[in-house]
Amino acid sequence: MPQLNPGPWFLTMLMTWLTYLMIIQPKLLSFTPINSPSNMPNTTTKTTSWLWPWT
Template identity: 40%
Template sequence: MPQLMPEPWFMTFLLTWSILLTIIPMQILALTFPYEPNLQTEHDSATQTWNWQWL
C-alpha cells in the first residue's frame, strides 16, 4: 500500500504545512481595516419611538 510508505509524500506534507504555518499568519496579521470604529454619541444613539396606529 503506497500510503504506508512515508518517503514519497512526507516531505511534501512537511513543506506544505511549514509554508502554510509561516506565510498565511503573516498575511492575516498584515491586514489593516480601512475604517476605525467610532464611538456613538448620545445624540446619535437616540432612537425614534414607533407609532402603533392600529391599536
C-alpha cells in the first residue's frame, strides 16, 4: 500500500510546516487588528420576548 510509505511526502510536509512557522506566521501576526475587541464598550441590551400569534 503506497499511501502508508511516508518517504516521498514526509520531507514535503516538514518543509511546508517549517515555512509556515518561520516565515508566514510571524508576518501574519505582525498585523494590527483594526477593531480591537478590548476597545468595545460594555453595553447591555434589553431584550423582549416575542409574542407568537399561534400560541
